[in-house]
Amino acid sequence: MNDTKATIEKFEIDLNELKEFLNIYDNSDDTLLNSLVFAGKQYIKDYTGLTEEEMVEKKESLKIALFLIVSDLYDNRGQQSLQNKRNTMLTSILDMYCKNYLH
Helix, strand or coil, X not given: CCHHHHHHCCCCCCHHHHHHHCCCCCCCCHHHHHHHHHHHHHHHHXXXXXXXXXXXXXXXXXXXXXXXXXXXXXXXXXXXXXXXXXXXXXXXXXXXCCCCCCC
């Protein structure tokens, strides 16, 4: 099993809840959304330095952060994203749990 996947697989979200957040009403992008969720989880883990267990403990707050990340990645496919601009809500949520002070 891939080590990266193993470190974040317990931090699960409901894909239907995410699709509702994104106003997606069919299943045509489910594979893409699953990939974006994985990337978003890794972004949160790398940004905050939280362990898998810590991410699970703070799941409700981090779920919103994950939804914001996936929304940005989904809406800006094909463009550089999360690099040029910062979403203040996302940054505020992640900074509350950040153990990495250089980011």
